[in-house]
Amino acid sequence: MGAPRGVPKSLVVGQTVSLVSRCVEIGGSDAVPAVDWTGSGAGVAKKKDRAGDGELARDGLSTSRIHGSIARTLGVAIVSGQYAPGDILNNEIDSSEQLQVSRSAYREAIRILAAKGLVESRPKTGTRVTERHRWSLLDPEVLAWFFESEPSEEFLKGLYELRMIVEPAAAALAAERRDDGQLERMRKALIQMESRTLATEAGQAADRDFHDTVLEATGNAALFTLSSSIGAAVRWTTIFKQRKRELPRDPMPDHWKVFDAIAAGRPDQAREAMERLVGLALEDTRAAIEPKG
Amino acid sequence: MGAPRGVPKSLVVGQTVSLVSRCVEIGGSDAVPAVDWTGSGAGVAKKKDRAGDGELARDGLSTSRIHGSIARTLGVAIVSGQYAPGDILNNEIDSSEQLQVSRSAYREAIRILAAKGLVESRPKTGTRVTERHRWSLLDPEVLAWFFESEPSEEFLKGLYELRMIVEPAAAALAAERRDDGQLERMRKALIQMESRTLATEAGQAADRDFHDTVLEATGNAALFTLSSSIGAAVRWTTIFKQRKRELPRDPMPDHWKVFDAIAAGRPDQAREAMERLVGLALEDTRAAIEPKG
DNA sequence: ATCGCTATTTGTCTGACTAAATAATCCACG
DNA sequence: CGTGGATTATTTAGTCAGACAAATAGCGAT
Numbered sequence: 233m234g235a236p237r238g239v240p241k242s243l244v245v246g247q248t249v250s251l252v253s254r255c256v257e258i259g260g261s262d263a264v265p266a267v268d269w270t271g272s273g274a275g276v277a278k279k280k281d282r283a284g285d286g287e288l289a290r291d292g293l294s295t296s297r298i299h300g301s302i303a304r305t306l307g308v309a310i311v312s313g314q315y316a317p318g319d320i321l322n323n324e325i326d327s328s329e330q331l332q333v334s335r336s337a338y339r340e341a342i343r344i345l346a347a348k349g350l351v352e353s354r355p356k357t358g359t360r361v362t363e364r365h366r367w368s369l370l371d372p373e374v375l376a377w378f379f380e381s382e383p384s385e386e387f388l389k390g391l392y393e394l395r396m397i398v399e400p401a402a403a404a405l406a407a408e409r410r411d412d413g414q415l416e417r418m419r420k421a422l423i424q425m426e427s428r429t430l431a432t433e434a435g436q437a438a439d440r441d442f443h444d445t446v447l448e449a450t451g452n453a454a455l456f457t458l459s460s461s462i463g464a465a466v467r468w469t470t471i472f473k474q475r476k477r478e479l480p481r482d483p484m485p486d487h488w489k490v491f492d493a494i495a496a497g498r499p500d501q502a503r504e505a506m507e508r509l510v511g512l513a514l515e516d517t518r519a520a521i522e523p524k525g
Numbered sequence: 526m527g528a529p530r531g532v533p534k535s536l537v538v539g540q541t542v543s544l545v546s547r548c549v550e551i552g553g554s555d556a557v558p559a560v561d562w563t564g565s566g567a568g569v570a571k572k573k574d575r576a577g578d579g580e581l582a583r584d585g586l587s588t589s590r591i592h593g594s595i596a597r598t599l600g601v602a603i604v605s606g607q608y609a610p611g612d613i614l615n616n617e618i619d620s621s622e623q624l625q626v627s628r629s630a631y632r633e634a635i636r637i638l639a640a641k642g643l644v645e646s647r648p649k650t651g652t653r654v655t656e657r658h659r660w661s662l663l664d665p666e667v668l669a670w671f672f673e674s675e676p677s678e679e680f681l682k683g684l685y686e687l688r689m690i691v692e693p694a695a696a697a698l699a700a701e702r703r704d705d706g707q708l709e710r711m712r713k714a715l716i717q718m719e720s721r722t723l724a725t726e727a728g729q730a731a732d733r734d735f736h737d738t739v740l741e742a743t744g745n746a747a748l749f750t751l752s753s754s755i756g757a758a759v760r761w762t763t764i765f766k767q768r769k770r771e772l773p774r775d776p777m778p779d780h781w782k783v784f785d786a787i788a789a790g791r792p793d794q795a796r797e798a799m800e801r802l803v804g805l806a807l808e809d810t811r812a813a814i815e816p817k818g
Numbered sequence: 819a820t821c822g823c824t825a826t827t828t829g830t831c832t833g834a835c836t837a838a839a840t841a842a843t844c845c846a847c848g
Numbered sequence: 849c850g851t852g853g854a855t856t857a858t859t860t861a862g863t864c865a866g867a868c869a870a871a872t873a874g875c876g877a878t
Contacts, residue, residue, distance in 0.1 A: 294639060297862065303640075323827060334864045336629055339828085340636045346587060347640035347666075355828040356872040365741070368664060369750040373640075390745040397694040397748075405686075448658070452683040455690075457662040590829065616860060627831045632861085648861040649839040 294344075294373075298333055302341035304377065305331075310350050310361055311374065312381040321351070321359045348374055370461040379468040385521055388472075391465045392514040396507070398458055399443070403490055403506035404499035406449035414449040418442055418491055426484050436470050442487065446494070446506075469513070473520045486512060587637075587666075591626055595634035597670065598624075603643050603654055604667065605674040614644070614652045641667055663754040672761040678814055681765075684758045685807040689800070691751055692736070696783055696799035697792035699742035707742040711735055711784055719777050729763050735780065739787070739799075762806070766813045774809060776802075 294300035309315055321327060328338035342359055345351045349366045353359035368374055378387065406414075421442040428435035440463045447459040486509040493502035587593035602608055614620060621631035635652055638644045642659045646652035661667055671680065699707075714735040721728035733756045740752040779802040786795035 299636065299862085324829095325827090336632075336865090337863060339629075340633060340862095342828095343592065343633045343636045344640040347637040353828065354872080355870070356826060356874090358827060364746065365749055365752070367750065368661070369747050370663065371661060387746060390747040393698075393743075393745050394747045397691060401690040450686075452686050453657065453680060454662050454683040454687045456658055457660065460659070592829085617862095618860090629832090630830060633829095635861095646861060647839075648837070649841095649859055651860065 299337045299340035299344065302331060302333060302338060303344040304373075306341060307345060307348075307350060307374065307377040308380050310345070311367070311377050315361045317361045317363045319361045320357070321361075323358060350374070370458065372460045372464050375461060375464040375468075379464075379471075388469065388517065388521070389514075391469070392510065392517065395462055395465060395510050396514070398455070398462065399446070399510055400503040400506040402447050402450050402455055403494060403502040405452065405455075406446050407494045407497050407499040407502040409451045410449035410494055414445050415495055417445045418449075418494070421445065422484070422487055422491055425487070430470060430483065436467060439470065439483075440466055442491075446490070449494070469517050473513075473516050481512065481516060483509075483513075592630045592633035592637065595624060595626060595631060596637040597666075599634060600638060600641075600643060600667065600670040601673050603638070604660070604670050608654045610654045610656045612654045613650070614654075616651060643667070663751065665753040665757050668754060668757040668761075672757075672764075681762065681810065681814070682807075684762070685803065685810065688755055688758060688803050689807070691748070691755065692739070692803055693796040693799040695740050695743050695748055696787060696795040698745065698748075699739050700787045700790050700792040700795040702744045703742035703787055707738050708788055710738045711742075711787070714738065715777070715780055715784055718780070723763060723776065729760060732763070732776075733759055735784075739783070742787070762810050766806075766809050774805065776806075779805060 295304055306321075315321070322330070324335050324338055324342075328335045331338065342351060342353060346353065348368045348371050349362060350368075351359050352362050352366075369378075410418075421438045424438035425435050425442065428438065430436055430439060443466055444459045444463055447456050447462070450456065486505065489505040490502060490509055493505050588597055599614075608614070615623070617628050617631055617635075621628045624631065635644060635646060639646065641661045641664050642655060643661075644652050645655050662671075703711075714731045717731035718728050718735065721731065723729055723732060736759055737752045737756055740749050740755070743749065779798065782798040783795060783802055786798050
């Protein structure tokens with residue numbers, strides 16, 4: 233009875249753990265880098281959140297479970313570049329010991345990462361980080377992991393480029409296919425956004441709702457799937473913008489123009505309006521990142 | 526000694542198993558639907574494939590492992606509509622018993638499905654199928670699961686619509702940013718495609734290579750991520766096209782036009798050429814599905 | 819150069835216990 | 849007598865531990 237069973241054992245808090253051996257080739261024998269992931273408050277922490285059941289809690293509670301935490305910790309370490317593609321993680325026994333979790337919990341975490349294309353495991357070889365182009369970058373969780381540690385400017389630009397491609401086209405389709413309910417939800421979202429402003433969480437949620445509903449109004453499931461990705465991009469980039477400048481610009485006129493075009497059933501007009509909207513958001517974000525313009 | 530340990534126990538072959546209880550609400554007490562997934566050769570089957578290590582084997586071997594098989598089986602059942610969103614799967618013990626696998630293997634399968642947004646589990650409530658809009662439709666594996674059981678025409682149309690939005694824009698970007706190596710790979714792919722034709726696996730792979738390289742040449746990681754999805758769409762829709770008509774049309778001239786425009790560095794021309802290419806492919810597919818036009 | 823061996827690593831199995839969330843119960847109170 | 853709220857019971861996923869199986873990269877013998 234010496235070792236208490238079932239206690240969460242404090243998880244990763246405040247531990248310096250080396251989990252990777254970076255043995256890219258056979259001979260990689262010298263010093264182990266000793267990655268430190270004390271930062272960003274990984275681990276339990278979220279426990280109190282459940283009571284409120286607020287905005288973040290709808291992540292499917294995967295992060296509140298221990299395998300979810302491990303997946304997140306490792307996922308952030310991978311996408312932030314602490315582990316390079318091709319690196320091989322320590323074997324399951326060592327890793328689970330270092331993280332002080334059972335092997336099964338660790339394995340479930342690895343399964344999550346593998347499902348998102350971040351790692352690949354095989355017997356004898358071990359579990360290795362896959363090439364970047366195999367990662368499911370547009371997966372909401374992966375996206376969230378990216379934004380936990382200052383994504384590169386290039387990555388942000390790529391995300392905006394994607395929005396710039398998808399959202400105008402989606403707005404055009406939405407202008408042709410939206411139904412009254414969707415139109416009503418867009419209007420409500422914009423009104424909410426107007427009254428609360430983007431400085432509040434409610435305002436940002438309304439912003440996301442608007443963009444989500446536009447995607448949904450295309451009636452295209454594949455396109456709608458991108459809404460969680462684009463929604464995440466909107467969310468995180470809004471945070472970035474807010475961080476530097478306080479009120480970059482009044483976003484409402486542009487939003488209303490998109491709405492009016494969709495409501496009027498004018499595809500081309502909707503496309504152009506959305507193009508302008510996203511373009512301006514890109515400018516703001518760029519300005520917030522590199523204070524040279 | 527009676528029960529032999531470690532033997533794979535033949536897996537799911539030829540068993541009629543009911544894994545879901547469809548108890549949407551508390552009182553759903555009557556008959557259990559008894560889903561039958563004998564079909565489509567689930568289970569082992571793939572074992573021989575590893576020897577060849579051919580085209581399909583690069584799926585990260587997740588399907589050759591038992592948790593991968595289970596995930597695939599359940600995944601197909603979910604996306605094909607055998608389980609409706611909101612349905613609750615039987616509890617882990619019953620399910621793993623019915624599938625004749627250990628609970629841990631079953632749990633790892635569930636983790637995979639959860640990572641792709643198909644299910645969501647919580648204590649006491651159980652594991653339930655999530656709403657469609659939470660599914661990672663663009664995940665390569667999910668896409669493959671869709672195409673294992675005749676996806677709806679609507680879904681196919683949506684996929685083409687996505688291609689129609691993304692690929693022309695990508696071609697335009699590629700015309701501006703491609704480097705010589707990428708150009709060379711595109712040329713090689715088209716030559717290969719020309720000599721082998723789309724009737725051969727090699728020709729189809731070359732087709733996919735071409736589209737992949739265009740996406741890659743955008744230099745946009747988020748965009749490039751869609752290549753696995755779009756590549757999968759190309760692959761499966763090619764199969765569909767091939768099934769009905771034999772040689773729907775010579776696709777090469779359209780492909781070369783795209784290539785020439787990208788090589789010449791003309792974005793608008795590349796966009797238009799790609800638009801035509803995807804548009805024609807859509808027509809062919811539509812003709813192959815409903816033989817009424 | 820080829821074949822077979824071996825060591826290492828993931829994969830699978832078993833069974834037990836923990837924790838969370840819901841349903842049922844019971845008791846105090848109006 | 850009924851009603852609301854706290855308490856207990858039950859059900860389910862979550863976690864743990866340790867053992868054994870299967871696959872395979874790398875090495876040594878042939």
